[in-house]
Amino acid sequence: MSVFLDHASTTSLRSCxxxxxxDALDFLGNPSSVHSQGRATRELLEESRDKVAKACGAxxxxxxxxxxxxxxxxxxxxxxxxxxxxxxxxxKIIISSRTEHHAVIDPVQWLGENQNAEVVxxxxxxxxxxxxxxxxxxxxxxxxxxxxxxxMWVNNETGVISDIPAVTEIASEFDIPVHSDAxxxxxxxxxxxxxxxxxxxxxxxxxxxxxxxxGALVVARSAKPISLVHGGGQERSLRSGTMNYPLASSFAAxxxxxxxxLDHEMARLGALKDQLEAAVMEAVPSAIITAQGxxxxxxxxxxxxxxxxxxxxxxxxxxxGVCVSAGSxxxxxVLGPSHVLLGMGFSHLEASACVRVTLGKTSTLQDVxxxxxxxxxxxxxxxxxxxx
Amino acid sequence: xxxxxAMSGGVDSAVAAARAVEEGHDVIGVHLAxxxxxxxxxxxxxxxxxxxxxxxAQRAANKLGIPFYVWDFSERFKLDVVDDFVAEYQAGxxxxxxxxxxxxxxxxxxxxxxxxxxxxxxxxxxxxxxIEDGQGNLELHRSxxxxxxxxxxxxxxxxxxxxxxxxxxxxxxSKDLIRQEAAARGLSVANKPDSYDICxxxxxxxxxWLKEFVPxxxxxxxxxxxxxxxxHDGHVGFTIGQRKGLKIGTPAADGKPRYVxxxxxxxxxxxxxxxxxxxxxxxVGARYTWCGKAPENPEEAIHCEVQVRAHGDTVSAVAAIxxxxxxxxxxxxxxxxxxxxxxxxxxxxxxxxxxxxxxxxSKVSTxx
Numbered sequence: 001m002s003v004f005l006d007h008a009s010t011t012s013l014r015s016c017x018x019x020x021x022x023d024a025l026d027f028l029g030n031p032s033s034v035h036s037q038g039r040a041t042r043e044l045l046e047e048s049r050d051k052v053a054k055a056c057g058a059x060x061x062x063x064x065x066x067x068x069x070x071x072x073x074x075x076x077x078x079x080x081x082x083x084x085x086x087x088x089x090x091x092k093i094i095i096s097s098r099t100e101h102h103a104v105i106d107p108v109q110w111l112g113e114n115q116n117a118e119v120v121x122x123x124x125x126x127x128x129x130x131x132x133x134x135x136x137x138x139x140x141x142x143x144x145x146x147x148x149x150x151x152m153w154v155n156n157e158t159g160v161i162s163d164i165p166a167v168t169e170i171a172s173e174f175d176i177p178v179h180s181d182a183x184x185x186x187x188x189x190x191x192x193x194x195x196x197x198x199x200x201x202x203x204x205x206x207x208x209x210x211x212x213x214x215g216a217l218v219v220a221r222s223a224k225p226i227s228l229v230h231g232g233g234q235e236r237s238l239r240s241g242t243m244n245y246p247l248a249s250s251f252a253a254x255x256x257x258x259x260x261x262l263d264h265e266m267a268r269l270g271a272l273k274d275q276l277e278a279a280v281m282e283a284v285p286s287a288i289i290t291a292q293g294x295x296x297x298x299x300x301x302x303x304x305x306x307x308x309x310x311x312x313x314x315x316x317x318x319x320x321g322v323c324v325s326a327g328s329x330x331x332x333x334v335l336g337p338s339h340v341l342l343g344m345g346f347s348h349l350e351a352s353a354c355v356r357v358t359l360g361k362t363s364t365l366q367d368v369x370x371x372x373x374x375x376x377x378x379x380x381x382x383x384x385x386x387x388x
Numbered sequence: 389x390x391x392x393x394a395m396s397g398g399v400d401s402a403v404a405a406a407r408a409v410e411e412g413h414d415v416i417g418v419h420l421a422x423x424x425x426x427x428x429x430x431x432x433x434x435x436x437x438x439x440x441x442x443x444x445a446q447r448a449a450n451k452l453g454i455p456f457y458v459w460d461f462s463e464r465f466k467l468d469v470v471d472d473f474v475a476e477y478q479a480g481x482x483x484x485x486x487x488x489x490x491x492x493x494x495x496x497x498x499x500x501x502x503x504x505x506x507x508x509x510x511x512x513x514x515x516x517x518x519i520e521d522g523q524g525n526l527e528l529h530r531s532x533x534x535x536x537x538x539x540x541x542x543x544x545x546x547x548x549x550x551x552x553x554x555x556x557x558x559x560x561x562s563k564d565l566i567r568q569e570a571a572a573r574g575l576s577v578a579n580k581p582d583s584y585d586i587c588x589x590x591x592x593x594x595x596x597w598l599k600e601f602v603p604x605x606x607x608x609x610x611x612x613x614x615x616x617x618x619x620h621d622g623h624v625g626f627t628i629g630q631r632k633g634l635k636i637g638t639p640a641a642d643g644k645p646r647y648v649x650x651x652x653x654x655x656x657x658x659x660x661x662x663x664x665x666x667x668x669x670x671x672v673g674a675r676y677t678w679c680g681k682a683p684e685n686p687e688e689a690i691h692c693e694v695q696v697r698a699h700g701d702t703v704s705a706v707a708a709i710x711x712x713x714x715x716x717x718x719x720x721x722x723x724x725x726x727x728x729x730x731x732x733x734x735x736x737x738x739x740x741x742x743x744x745x746x747x748x749x750s751k752v753s754t755x756x
Contacts, residue, residue, distance in 0.1 A: 312505065315457055334421045334460040385504045388459045388497070 002321035003370045007360030008156055008184060008300060009325055014209035014361070020253035021211065024246035031243045032234065045245040048252035055255040056182075056203065057192035058218045064235045065248045068215035069183040070103040071228075072202035075217050075239070076179040077107045077150055079225025080200065081117060084147035084177070086226075093118045093142045095135065095149045098343030099128065101156050104181050105339070108150065122151070127294040128160035128344045136170050146171075149178045153185035153201075157340040157356055158291040159300025161189055168197030177223060183207055183215075187258030188297050189266070199223045205251035208258040209361065214247035261361075269359045270298035276357065276368045277301055283376050290341065290354065301357045304341070304350045308382040311335045313355050316378035316385075322371050325356050391415045391554060392502040393511040394494060395449060395456070397441030399570045399577045400513030400557060402448035406573055407556035408511045409452050415511070417449035417456040420498065422465040422489075423588060447576050459501070461493055468492040470588055474601045474624075480651035481728025482627040484541075485586055486698070491544040499552055509552045514538045516739075517558030518550055525681040526550040528739040531558045540698050543732035543742035547680050595625030595633075607656025609636060612649070617660065623651050626658055628748070629666055629724020636660065647724065666724040669717070669751050671696070671731050673743035676714040683740065693734045694718065696725050696745070707733050707740075714743040722748075 004012075024044055029037030031045045045065075053060040066072055077094070084091045094117050096108050111117035120142070123134035130151060139146060149171050154161050168178045177199035185191055187208035193201055200223060205214040219225060219238060231240030258265075277289055280303060290302040305313060310326035314335070317324055326335055337351035357371060391413040393405035408415045419442045442458055449456035469488045476483035499510050515531035516539040528550060531537045545553065560566055563582075570578035589597045602624045609618040618636040620626070630648040640646055640662065647666055650659035671694070683690060686709040693702040694716050704719040716731055725731075725748040733740045 311457070311459060312501075315505065318455065318457075334458050334462075336460065381505065386497070386500045388461050388464070388501060 002323060003367045004323045005357045005359065005363065005367060005371055006323045006325045007363065008159075008207070008356065008358035010206045010212060011209055011360040012362050013211060014254045014257055016257050017210045017250040017254035021246050021250035024249040027245070031245050032232065041245045044249050045243050048245070048248040051252035051256045052203070052216055052248075055252075055259040056186060056201070056218060057194050057196075058201075059194070059221060061221055061236065062193065062218050064217045064219055064238050065243065065251075066215055066217055066235075066239050067213055068206070069101070069181065069202050069204035072183075072204070072215055072217040073101070073103040073150075073179075073181050074107045075228050076200040076202060076219075076225055077104065077148065078111065078228065079238075080148045080177050080179060080223065081111055081115070082226040083224060085115075085117075088144075091145055091147045092116060093120060093146045095120050095122060095138050095142075095146055095151075097122050097124070097130065097151055099124060099155055099158075099340045100150070100152050101181055101183070102339075103183075104150055104152065117147070124344050125294075126345050128155060128158045128291040128340075129294050130162050130167070132163070132166055132170065135167065139170050139174060139176065143174050146174065146176045149176055150181070151178070152181040152183075153191070154182070154189055154297045154300075155291075155340060156184040157338060157354075158294075158302045158344075159184070159297040159358075160291045161185070161295045161297055163295075164196050164198065172197065184297070184300075187255065187262065188299055190262065193218050193220075200225065203255075205247070205254060208251075208254045210251040210254035211247060214244065214251045216251070265361065266298045269363065272359055272363060272365060272368055273298060273301050275365070276359075276371070279368075279372050280375065283372060284379050288350070290346075291344075299359045301359075302354065303357070304346065304354050305379065305382070306350065306353055308353045308379070309385065309387050310338075310352055310354055311388065312382045312385040313353075313378065316382055317355075317371075317374055320374035320378060322374045324371070325358075326354050389413045389509055390507045391509050391511050392498070392507040393417045393449075393454070394498060395419050395445035396513070396583075397438075397444035397448075397577065397580075398513065398583060399567060399575070399580055400515070402445070402452075402513070402575050402577050403566050403570050403573070404511055404513040404554075404556045405448065405454065406452050406569075406575070408554060409454060411556075413509075413511075415452070415454045416507075417445065417452070417454050418498070418502075419445040419456070419458045420465075420493070421458050421460045421462055422469075422493070423462060444577050444580065451573070451575055459498070461497055464497050465489070465493055465588075468497075473586075474598065476728045477598055477624045478602060478653065479728075480623065480653040482726035483728045484698070484730050485588070486541050487544055487730050490541055495542075495545055495549045495553065499549065503552065509554050511554040511556065513557055514542055514555050515557050515560070516542050516555045518553060518555060519738075521681075527680050529558070530734070530737040530739075531555075531560070533560060533562050536563050538698075539734075539737075539739050540695055540730075540732050543679055543730065543739050544677060545679055546677055550680055598622075598625045605656060607658065609634060609658045609660055611646075612659065612661050612665070617646075620658055623653055623656055623658055626651055628726035634658075634660060663723070665750060667721040667750055668723065668725045668748045669721055670749040671716040671718070671725065671743075671745050672713055672747045672749070673731065673745050674713050675746075676709075676741060676743035678741040679739040690733070690735070690740070692740060695732045695734065696722060696729055702734060705733075713746075714741075716743075 029041040031042040049063045112119040123131040171178045179200040181202045183204040186203045201218040203216045206212040288304040341351035395401045395417045473485045515536040517529045530539045604622045606621045608616045646660040649661045690707045694705040695702045707716045732742045
């Protein structure tokens, strides 16, 4: 029987999300249609918008439904950059981090390579926390020339929580818009868009128990990132295309439940994670808890097992029925060294020896014990495995 | 037996894995990522490590119900195969990268990793057979289907590598049967075109590809007496026996075409001459190995056949080890054999050994 401890990659579909989807699929009507059936599906969509807005502390008009995290990050980064640079050609610096998800790193680099953006990166401490002093000095150096700051709320690999209000406060001196990829944060740590001072924030449905393929970009009313998709002008003219009310409905149900359960789950999963980490350190004393000392999300445990390779560990654990991960695999399925760990200052060898264990709604102590049993069996084998 | 099936995404390795599963082995599929920057889609018959190939391999593994992983050997492949390929051309030789890949990646790095992770054998879709000689020694033999025989590129395997290798396709009479079997098994790759050429040169133009790695360095094209006949923009990429692309305006005195006879990296000269001068009578190499059990008296003449290209004809020869070098005296001539290529020695259908050719000697003068 396999045990799933990879909830940060995607997590179990919530019953409420499944029911909401199923109920919505019984409707017929384009939410843009003016007739009664169109109005009915429109209502489903707008109720969903209300729920998601409430779940993340935003105004309902700020929720732009889309296909998920990658789209949201691309839209925010490219859209805000284009908007800013159109108004002031000199305003073309993007401040970001080397530990972001590829859905941020890649559009940022693409703008650098193709659209004349200048990309600068903040520094991190070895435990993965953003060095706010380095951000402060970048901002005071480049001032109004900074088009955008994009820094994630919770790191998807290490679980490190960034102090987003502190980031936006630094940015506010020069009215610099700040975007945050909150995909790994929403539903797992308290999020309040209004209080955060953010201009835009990316959410994804399947990380909170909705199906894959739905998410939202939260865009402050004051902002108008240029659209990636032009057409019928849906979603505040920011994201054209027939509005996907069934998935929006499902996402809203999942988001609402995740946030309602947040305090309880943070405490439950936090305790489980502490047990897991303590047991791992006992079983493998040479292991490193990656972001120890940093403020970390309760559902995320991230380790470096020196002397092993991630792909061998994952292979051996998979053979024991344990599903965990090690950063992100590329399109071809190749596990490279974790760019997040490299960005934090770990060596290439250490960054190639990590394992991420992430808990979710269905995780139990039994799952954790099954992982530990497997780990004790496979770790000595992994130490002997020759590298690829 | 715990078997690691190397799955390229092609039909041969998929059927090989299927047969290993059917024989009752505990099989796991692994695709080797060999390129640093894999292409998205396969183009034509070339390449074997695009993302599409990886996905094809995964589909096949799923169909067989076996676990599947992608292992990244791109760094080793770059060092051991690609860099070697470039260096060999720079030195005026013509390398065989598939051979190097088998020698250093598939049956070395992959095998070592497999053994260290508890596997007992590597299974591939090569057309060749491993036969036990009745005394416990394993021998590598040609496949039943001569047109597909790949024993040549496996000539680098030693006894211990043979002991951990499985080639389930060796006894199959034709490639068509493999395709039919793949279709019957519901494998999506049943009609996938074969791959040819060098996997890391997707466009198939070796000279053009080499130009990215080796600075253009022009030199003279000369005849056997040293008379300049033309110019080239870099000796790298020329190969012995090459006739096309020389761009020599002046015809030879006898009006016959001229061929590359020699590449002189130091002086940057390409020596050309008549076809007769390509005739080779002897091959010598310091880098040789025995495939399986070594001959008891390798210093004594071994009557054998030799093959110098993956799909080339064999000629009868006499091989012996002299002063640490393998010497192969050909009983009938071969034409245009470049240094750097591999000569595989056969006795009947058995692969006895191989050497990388350091020197191919001709009895004919370059200016003949």
